Amino acid sequence: MDLVALLDHRLIRCGMRSRNRDDAFRELVDLLRGVDPLASPEAIVEALRNRDELSPTVYDDVALPHTRTDAVREIHILIGTAPDGLDYAGHTVRVIVLFLVPRQSSALYLQTLAQFARIAQDRDLIQSVVRATTPAALIGCIASKHLVLKTRIVAADLISPNPPTVTPDATIKDVVDRMRRERLLELAVVDRGRFLGVLHIEDIMALGLPESLQRLDTLDFLTSFEPFSEILRREEETKVEAVYAREAPVVSPDTPLIQVAVLLARLDVRSVYVVDAAGILRGTVESQDLVSKILRP
DSSP states (O other), X not given: OBGGGGOOGGGEESSOSOOBHHHHHHHHHGGGTTTOTTOOHHXXXXXXXXXXXXXXOEETTXXXXXXXXXXXXXXXXXXXXXXXXXXXXXXXEEEEEEEEEOTTOOHHHHHHHHHHHHHHTOHHHHHHHHHOOSHHHHHHHHHTTOOBOOSSOBHHHHOBOSOOEEOXXXXXXXXXXXXXXXXXXXXXXXXXXXXXXXXXXXXXXXXXXXXHHHTOSOOTTXXXXXXXXXXXXXXXXXXXXXXXXXOOOEEOTTOBHHHHHHHHHHHTOSEEEEEOTTSBEEEEEEHHHHIIIIIOO
């Protein structure tokens, strides 16, 4: 299905009057009058506000508010432009693409949202959308990209880009300092973008524990051994190269959602790493992404 097949010129407002998020919600939702007679504008605006306050979805100057609600009976995509910008929860945005979805919908909604997330990162296309003065012209801008909705949800649709990384030649001291500063539990190990493996906080802790102790069935007799003194003694000389785990849960951008979910559950891991055919790390899919993007988008 072509993405533009979901767009309705009646639900597009070029040059919104609104100058803040809540007014923009009301202005766009008001376009539903006459399009979806069952829609409840007040309930929709409230649902949008509540969902957006959990975690606003903003890409540079594009906002993608979305909510599932019983106030509509089918998916609606409402688009508004503000060439001079408007205040969106502390961000200045010039385009709002608003998604209203019945509670029972899932796949089509996520695929559409994923496509618009990609559009939001296309600077030239966004400039064209902002310059459009009519709904037909705006739809024409998007149609020029010939975007097609996929038939299934894959890892690329859920990806969190730019995960924290470290190089193999970094010292454990640098890593511990960063983990403390940024509250991290693991770091992807990369070399010029190529994914090598993962360094977990547990890998660092193991530096101070003799392998013989790690194989013990009972730990009741251990009272005086201080593992952290060994870590502190070695942290400036030990490199990530000597510690990180070479085996890590990896999927390709095209891996189906069901396979990602099974891998997370089977391995009992926090995240899987999305690596392309060239071995380049593209991002992660975390358990939290399944909650925030599937169960509670």
